[in-house]
Amino acid sequence: MNARRVRVIDSHTGGEPTRVVVSGGPDLGPGPLTERLRIFREQHDDFRSAVVNEPRGSDVIVGALLCQPLDKSCAAGVIFFNNVGYLGMCGHGTIGLMVTLAHLGRIGVGEHRLETPVGVVTARLEAENHVTIRNVASYRLRKDAEVKLPDGSKVRGDVAWGGNWFFLIQDHGKELSLDRVDELTDFTWTIRQALPQQGITGKDGAEIDHIELFAPSKLAGVQSKNFVLCPGKAYDRSPCGTGTSAKLACLFADGKLKPGEVWRQESIVGSVFEGSVELIGDQIFPHIRGSAWVNAEAELILDARDPFRMGIRR
Numbered sequence: 001m002n003a004r005r006v007r008v009i010d011s012h013t014g015g016e017p018t019r020v021v022v023s024g025g026p027d028l029g030p031g032p033l034t035e036r037l038r039i040f041r042e043q044h045d046d047f048r049s050a051v052v053n054e055p056r057g058s059d060v061i062v063g064a065l066l067c068q069p070l071d072k073s074c075a076a077g078v079i080f081f082n083n084v085g086y087l088g089m090c091g092h093g094t095i096g097l098m099v100t101l102a103h104l105g106r107i108g109v110g111e112h113r114l115e116t117p118v119g120v121v122t123a124r125l126e127a128e129n130h131v132t133i134r135n136v137a138s139y140r141l142r143k144d145a146e147v148k149l150p151d152g153s154k155v156r157g158d159v160a161w162g163g164n165w166f167f168l169i170q171d172h173g174k175e176l177s178l179d180r181v182d183e184l185t186d187f188t189w190t191i192r193q194a195l196p197q198q199g200i201t202g203k204d205g206a207e208i209d210h211i212e213l214f215a216p217s218k219l220a221g222v223q224s225k226n227f228v229l230c231p232g233k234a235y236d237r238s239p240c241g242t243g244t245s246a247k248l249a250c251l252f253a254d255g256k257l258k259p260g261e262v263w264r265q266e267s268i269v270g271s272v273f274e275g276s277v278e279l280i281g282d283q284i285f286p287h288i289r290g291s292a293w294v295n296a297e298a299e300l301i302l303d304a305r306d307p308f309r310m311g312i313r314r
Helices: 033-043 043-054 090-103 178-199 241-253
Strands: 004-014 016-025 063-066 076-083 110-116 119-125 132-134 139-148 155-163 165-169 210-215 224-229 263-266 270-282 285-305
Touching: 004 043, 004 090, 004 241, 016 043, 016 090, 016 270, 033 043, 033 063, 033 076, 043 063, 043 076, 043 270, 043 285, 063 090, 076 090, 090 110, 090 119, 090 155, 090 165, 090 241, 090 285, 139 178, 139 241, 155 241, 165 178, 165 241, 210 241, 241 263, 241 270
Parallel strands: 016 063, 076 110, 165 210, 224 263
Antiparallel strands: 004 016, 004 285, 063 076, 110 119, 119 132, 132 285, 139 155, 155 165, 210 224, 263 270, 270 285
16 A cells, blocks of 8 residues: 555643644754744645644644754754644643653653744643643733724734734623634634734734633633634634733733733633743743643554545645
């Protein structure tokens, strides 16, 4: 049988799946992760689709391609991707990656460095599947940007960077509950489509591809609950690591969070991340703590005879 075999390990972080490609991925060369990401995107995008899209994947899965790090102080390099493209960083995916590396016996309890296309991320593996990541420097670019929606209503939100670009909305009038996911998806998708039409972008015109809604949490000791729409129109089952980082940046900018104080963020499915910020000079570095569980080891078979071996693409 003329088939390519790809070894993967699946995990979930707070309900959000990560699929780590351990072997069988494309040769991207030895260059910087930014260059390898470019090669991946331009020359091997069919592999991205094969790993995470149907029929062997789903819109929810985030892929993580293990790479040899250029920085020898790093335990691994990683490029994250999803059903429609590539992610600069992924918080839940980093937590899942750390637990996967431990499952493989490649790392032990302690602090480790991971190389990503947007910089080096530090993560500490703790006992019982818990991980704390130190994300890249995060910040708010714009406060209270107004967006006009097709029905004539308006919403205001903050534009912030947490490893990906986010539009964060506190006052939206929606109930954040799992049985309203379709309504929340339609609402946030409308906002996302409106942003570029009205010139609202990240730094240097970067697309804002994550929309995040907030409401008070009903869980004891948890300050907030969120709903996060990801780039491929799937919602995040976890509280979203980069989204929580962006939220922490906004709280810090508003003087509502001091360095070292803990902020707890609940997801739409009820899982919780703990977050805090570290101040170095004039930059803040979010710390996100969550847990992940390995739930499958598999070998993907890309059979040359299969018309959908490279996934069903949009």
